[in-house]
Amino acid sequence: MNRRLVISDIHGHGESLLELLTTAQYSPEQDQLVLLGDYIHKGPDSLGTLEIVYSLKQQGAWVIRGNHEQDVLDHKRNQLAAPLTERMRQFLLQMPLWKADDQYIYAHAGVRAGVELQNQSITDLTTIRDEFFHSNFPIRGKQIVFGHTLTSRIGAKFGHILWKDDRIGIDTGAGKRLFLSLVDLTNKISYRKRITTGEIDIIHY
Template structure:
């Protein structure tokens, strides 16, 4: 039976990502790799992670969008002070732009309010990554599982759920989901789900939810879930 390997919330941790794929013995010819989003921000090597993710997709991996990729996309599309500073200053986008070789001075916006303009950053690699992000899906569903970045609205079919919910939802999904299909998700660090700041293990909820975000970029671990065996691999 084909293995499904799931990883989420890499957040620029390129070396950990490489090591985890090796540890899980991932083979693109034999396994199905599903990546659940948040490849960028906060960590040091977001550009390298996206390069690898693109390569993995070309070799068959299924790649979903996370809220951080969406924030990056919005910052460049909306070009407002709020969108730019929310991404770069609050959500780790500054570290992402530094990974493309820009300097701190180059990534500062000019002006304030309605007069604010985002910097004109020239990078073929960045342009390729933004185009890649634009085409990512929000979820996939099979006979037994739903794979998604953050979760689903427990009250409506996933096919009718808006993108913002799928990449941002937390407690309403964690506590309210009662569906028969198991939902595998990232986004919320498992230490929060376990209610234990030192427990970064994969979280198996009693209501058919499995959280795999081990909070690697916050000092936790990068988790990998293998299905159908439910084997766990991780890099501290």
């Protein structure tokens, strides 16, 4: 495996996701791609984005569930252009709530300190904020990679990734028509697209 690439909170901007993967020269055979949830709502094409994510999973990407997918499953909101097909509903149901490798723990919103990963609640993994931000980590020496909360609200420069010793926040606001960021964790690079102009920047950390 050459690189670990991760992206979160795509919010219907599937074509932007594909552009960033092309810019980063993503190779399913060589790179591990991790998608951290919130593929739908707010943006231009939720259902099309889900199809893109489905295809990426077929190629080996890890696809994690976010709170917007959970809300659809819980019938709390739909706001999609058409009803979900049964294939897509099963796709949402089968998405794990977290993944881990030898360096990182991946979850949409974060984790609750003091609770084993297998015992974390759906609510915490998809929506936690303050209790996660104000907790001391790491968990077994791993960094936690998460989305859900705009990084500029938790200490990062506007439009930038939050890099800390114990956690990495990557939601740069595509759902608010700001930026969508694909992060190369291996090389500490962010491929960032400005939603309003389509401009792509490559930022080294």
